[in-house]
Amino acid sequence: MIRIDGVTKRYPDGTVAVDRLSLDIPDGAITVFVGPSGCGKTTTLRMINRMVEPSEGRILIDGEDSRRQPVNTLRRSMGYVIQNAGLFQHRTIVDNIATVPRLLGWSKEKARSRARELMERVGLDGSLAKRYPYQLSGGQQQRVGVARALAADPPVLLMDEPFSAVDPVVRKGLQDELLRIQAELGKTIVFVTHDIDEAVKLGTMVAVMRTGGRLAQYAPPAELLSDPADAFVEDFLGADRGIRRLSFFPSAELELLTGPVAAAGTGRTAARDTGDAPYLLVTDADGRPLGWAEPGLPTDGPVDPGRLLPCGRPFVAGQDSLRAALDCAVLSPTGWAVAVDGSGRVAGVVSQQAIGEAIRAAHAGGRSDGADTGASAKVAG
Numbered sequence: 001m002i003r004i005d006g007v008t009k010r011y012p013d014g015t016v017a018v019d020r021l022s023l024d025i026p027d028g029a030i031t032v033f034v035g036p037s038g039c040g041k042t043t044t045l046r047m048i049n050r051m052v053e054p055s056e057g058r059i060l061i062d063g064e065d066s067r068r069q070p071v072n073t074l075r076r077s078m079g080y081v082i083q084n085a086g087l088f089q090h091r092t093i094v095d096n097i098a099t100v101p102r103l104l105g106w107s108k109e110k111a112r113s114r115a116r117e118l119m120e121r122v123g124l125d126g127s128l129a130k131r132y133p134y135q136l137s138g139g140q141q142q143r144v145g146v147a148r149a150l151a152a153d154p155p156v157l158l159m160d161e162p163f164s165a166v167d168p169v170v171r172k173g174l175q176d177e178l179l180r181i182q183a184e185l186g187k188t189i190v191f192v193t194h195d196i197d198e199a200v201k202l203g204t205m206v207a208v209m210r211t212g213g214r215l216a217q218y219a220p221p222a223e224l225l226s227d228p229a230d231a232f233v234e235d236f237l238g239a240d241r242g243i244r245r246l247s248f249f250p251s252a253e254l255e256l257l258t259g260p261v262a263a264a265g266t267g268r269t270a271a272r273d274t275g276d277a278p279y280l281l282v283t284d285a286d287g288r289p290l291g292w293a294e295p296g297l298p299t300d301g302p303v304d305p306g307r308l309l310p311c312g313r314p315f316v317a318g319q320d321s322l323r324a325a326l327d328c329a330v331l332s333p334t335g336w337a338v339a340v341d342g343s344g345r346v347a348g349v350v351s352q353q354a355i356g357e358a359i360r361a362a363h364a365g366g367r368s369d370g371a372d373t374g375a376s377a378k379v380a381g
């Protein structure tokens with residue numbers, strides 16, 4: 001555990017970048033520092049690996065004052081990733097990644113073989129190994145930056161706005177990759193961003209900082225969304241925090257109806273017994289959703305999918321969140337959401353109204369994952 005204990009940073013010109021900050025960064029989890037520009041996020045991160053020395057207070061690593069370790073030993077135990085990756089332009093990708101192992105005295109072969117293994121881990125094709133950084137896209141360069149930081153297998157990764165310079169689609173891919181790597185390797189990651197959505201998505205714990213380097217709130221993201229500490233945090237979280245909070249409620253308890261679901265051309269569709277549902281959901285022979293049949297549309301023979309109402313993007317029952325289920329229902333012209341299993345086959349349908357009831361029950365039960373335990377079990381979707 002990294003304990004930040006009453007830390008203040010005053011720069012020589014008198015600027016107080018961080019003001020009496022105290023918090024514990026748990027092992028094997030992602031802790032995100034988020035806040036407006038100039039609130040002291042980068043300074044905090046750099047105090048952890050002593051690129052910046054605190055003016056007051058101390059930082060304990062597994063109970064020991066970080067100043068008791070030689071600074072080089074400390075830094076080698078902490079990979080560091082920055083915006084635009086900061087790669088060595090004159091070195092190939094594989095040699096960029098092999099930098100720290102080489103500094104640690106590994107042979108060239110061993111360091112390069114480790115680098116190639118890491119390229120695969122961060123989702124980079126091996127054919128890029130001999131290229132130079134300028135021959136890679138921004139997103140690929142960021143992956144190289146992550147691989148380089150992981151090369152010597154440090155227990156801690158410090159990441160300063162690592163994905164800020166890439167477009168939203170690439171950024172989402174990098175975030176997903178980081179979550180996957182974190183789940184696989186169990187690193188302690190300290191991540192700085194000014195993007196609250198990124199913080200909520202990635203953080204096991206989120207520290208919201210305010211201008212003047214003060215901590216506004218430190219909590220799992222579900223708790224931030226349900227109980228912002230004050231108006232500043234509430235404002236920073238943005239207008240749709242209620243909807244975003246639904247990402248933390250699993251869809252597992254939604255009661256799915258299978259009555260209004262039928263495969264095209266099976267004859268069952270002719271009966272059109274849709275129960276409570278006004279429409280019939282028609283699937284293909286494998287059970288994958290084709291669309292909604294309006295009353296009156298013959299469905300007992302081959303169905304022209306062009307005549308069905310679209311069913312939008314279904315949610316994965318049990319795996320996706322209530323937010324995904326609600327989104328599906330809201331976007332559906334019928335007001336009903338389609339649930340599928342992991343292989344895309346229809347598991348059932350559920351109405352907007354039933355989802356609304358599940359949301360009310362979830363709020364009443366305070367069942368958003370992680371809010372009680374401090375461990376944020378994220379729900380996909």
Ligand SMILES: Nc1ncnc2c1ncn2[C@@H]1O[C@H](COP(=O)(O)OP(=O)(O)OP(=O)(O)O)[C@@H](O)[C@H]1O
Pocket residue numbers: 011012013015016017035036037038039040041042043044194
């Ligand atoms: N070397 C320095 N000398 C004086 N003031 C500094 C120095 N470095 C940072 N600051 C000031 O300290 C405050 C915190 O800066 P810091 O870079 O930690 O903020 P930040 O939250 O990371 O900002 P951003 O999101 O814009 O990167 C700012 O007011 C900044 O101008």
